[in-house]
Amino acid sequence: MTTMNVDSRGTACPGPITDLIRAYKKAQNGDMIVLVANDPGVVPDSKAWCERTKNVFVGSKNIEDYFEITIQVTGKRA
Amino acid sequence: MKKIAVIGSGAGGLITSSKLAKDLSKEIKNGEVSIMLFDKKREQEFQPGYLEVAFRGTDPAKIRRPMKKLVSEGVKIVHDNCEKVDLPNRYLKTEGSSEKIDFDYIIISTGSSPDYDQVPGLRDANMDFHTDAYNSSLIYQQVLKIKSGRIVVGIGGLPYKCPPSPNESAFMLDEHFRKAGIRDKVEITYITPFTRIYSADSINEVIAPMYKDRSIESVTAFNTDSVDASKKEITSLEGETMKYDYLFLTPPHKPAEFLKNTELSDEDGWVKVDKRNLHITDYDNGFAIGDTTNIPISKAGVEAHLEGIVVANNIIAEIKGTEKRYKFTGRTQCSMETGFHKATFVVGTYDTPVQKITPSTFNYMEKKVMEKIYWGSLHGHYEWLFKYHFKKDYFEN
Numbered sequence: 178m179t180t181m182n183v184d185s186r187g188t189a190c191p192g193p194i195t196d197l198i199r200a201y202k203k204a205q206n207g208d209m210i211v212l213v214a215n216d217p218g219v220v221p222d223s224k225a226w227c228e229r230t231k232n233v234f235v236g237s238k239n240i241e242d243y244f245e246i247t248i249q250v251t252g253k254r255a
Numbered sequence: 256m257k258k259i260a261v262i263g264s265g266a267g268g269l270i271t272s273s274k275l276a277k278d279l280s281k282e283i284k285n286g287e288v289s290i291m292l293f294d295k296k297r298e299q300e301f302q303p304g305y306l307e308v309a310f311r312g313t314d315p316a317k318i319r320r321p322m323k324k325l326v327s328e329g330v331k332i333v334h335d336n337c338e339k340v341d342l343p344n345r346y347l348k349t350e351g352s353s354e355k356i357d358f359d360y361i362i363i364s365t366g367s368s369p370d371y372d373q374v375p376g377l378r379d380a381n382m383d384f385h386t387d388a389y390n391s392s393l394i395y396q397q398v399l400k401i402k403s404g405r406i407v408v409g410i411g412g413l414p415y416k417c418p419p420s421p422n423e424s425a426f427m428l429d430e431h432f433r434k435a436g437i438r439d440k441v442e443i444t445y446i447t448p449f450t451r452i453y454s455a456d457s458i459n460e461v462i463a464p465m466y467k468d469r470s471i472e473s474v475t476a477f478n479t480d481s482v483d484a485s486k487k488e489i490t491s492l493e494g495e496t497m498k499y500d501y502l503f504l505t506p507p508h509k510p511a512e513f514l515k516n517t518e519l520s521d522e523d524g525w526v527k528v529d530k531r532n533l534h535i536t537d538y539d540n541g542f543a544i545g546d547t548t549n550i551p552i553s554k555a556g557v558e559a560h561l562e563g564i565v566v567a568n569n570i571i572a573e574i575k576g577t578e579k580r581y582k583f584t585g586r587t588q589c590s591m592e593t594g595f596h597k598a599t600f601v602v603g604t605y606d607t608p609v610q611k612i613t614p615s616t617f618n619y620m621e622k623k624v625m626e627k628i629y630w631g632s633l634h635g636h637y638e639w640l641f642k643y644h645f646k647k648d649y650f651e652n
Binding site: 188 | 373412413414448449450454455456475476478480490492493494523530551552605
C-alpha cells in the first residue's frame with residue numbers, strides 16, 4: 178500500500194479534482210490518496226466522486242486555511 | 256548583447272516574441288538584443304477552428320497560415336525543435352545538434368499534444384477532431400455518413416487542452432443531426448471523469464439543462480481506461496463498459512518530450528513555474544507559458560497570450576532598467592459554443608471563481624470576432640483591444 182500526497186493548494190475547481198483523478202489513474206486498490214486543497218468545494222466534490230467511482234471517502238479535516246481529504250482507492254478493476 | 260530564446264511558435268511563443276520585438280526594436284536595431292524563435296513547424300493552425308472543420312465542414316486551409324507570415328520583424332526564426340535546455344549554464348541544444356546556443360533569457364512555450372499511450376486502443380477507435388485541421392476535415396466526411404447509432408463524446412483523460420471543446424463537440428453534433436433531420440435516430444452520450452457535465456459548477460448550471468433539452472445523455476465520473484475498437488467498447492478504470500458506434504473523445508495531453516525527467520518539470524513533464532510571474536522555479540531568467548506549465552488552470556490560448564504579455568513586459572523592464580514588474584492574474588476566457596449560433600464563456604481568475612454566463616448570440620459573435628482577429632493578434636496588433644477588454648485582469652502591476 179502506498180500513500181500518495183497531492184497538494185492542490187492555491188488551485189480552484191476543477192484543479193483539486195483534476196489532481197485527484199490524475200493521482201487515481203496511477204494508484205492501485207488499497208493505496209491512500211491524501212489531497213490537500215483550500216477550495217471549499219473540494220470536500221463535497223471529492224465525496225461525490227468517491228460515491229460514483231466506488232472509492233472510499235475516509236474523511237476530511239479542516240487544517241488552518243486548507244482541507245485535508247483522505248481517500249482509499251478501492252474502485253479500480255482488478 | 257542580450258539573447259532571448261523563445262521555444263515554440265504557437266500562440267504563446269508568437270505573441271511573446273512579437274511583443275518583445277516591438278518594444279525592444281531600438282535595442283534590436285542597435286545590436287543590443289536578439290530574439291530567436293525555435294520551432295520546426297512551417298505552418299500554424301487556429302486550433303479552436305478544428306471544431307468548425309470537423310462538424311461544419313469548414314475548409315481546413317482557412318484556419319492555417321505559413322509561419323513566415325506570422326513571425327514579427329526583429330525575430331529570427333530557427334526551424335529546429337529544442338532538445339535540451341540547460342538553465343544553470345544558459346544554453347540550449349536543438350534536435351540532433353551538439354552546438355550550444357547561448358541565451359540570457361528563455362521562454363518555453365512548447366504546448367501540449369495528444370497522449371494516446373495513456374488510453375490503450377483509443378487512437379485506433381477515436382474520431383479525433385481535436386488535433387489538426389486535415390484530420391478534422393476527414394472526420395467531417397465520416398460525420399456526413401452517420402445516419403443512426405450511438406455516438407459517445409467527451410473527455411478521454413486528463414489533462415487536456417481547450418476545456419470546453421468536448422462539450423462543444425456534443426452541442427455541434429446535436430446541431431448537425433437536428434439540421435439533417437435524423438436526430439431521433441442518433442443517440443449522443445457525453446462522458447467525463449468529473450462529477451459534473453462541466454467541471455466548474457457555474458457553467459454546469461448553465462449547460463446541464465441544455466443537455467436535457469437536447470437529449471444529450473451524460474455519464475459523469477467515468478474514467479476512461481481503455482478502448483476496444485473491434486468490440487466498439489470503452490472500459491473505465493472501475494471496470495464499467497460502454498458501447499459506442501462512433502467515438503469522439505478528447506484525448507489526454509502530454510508536454511514536449513524533451514521536458515520530461517528534467518529538473519524543470521514535474522513527474523509528468525509539465526514545467527514548474529510560479530503561477531504569477533511565470534518564472535521556472537528558482538530561475539530568474541527562465542520562463543514557461545501556456546500549456547507547457549504545471550499551473551492548474553485551463554490549457555488554452557488565452558492563458559498563453561496573457562502569460563506571454565506578462566513575461567515579455569518583465570523581460571523588457573529588466574533590459575530597459577525600469578523597476579515596474581507584472582504578474583499573471585490567472586484570467587481565463589474560453590468560449591463554449593452551445594450550437595445554433597449561441598455561446599457562453601468560461602471566465603475566471605486565480606482569485607475569482609468562474610462566472611455564470613448565459614449562452615447568447617452576442618457571445619457567439621464575440622467568439623467569431625476573436626477568430627477574425629486571431630492572426631493579427633499574433634503580431635500584437637490588437638493588444639490595445641485585449642487591454643481594454645481584460646482591464647485589471649490583463650496583468651497585475
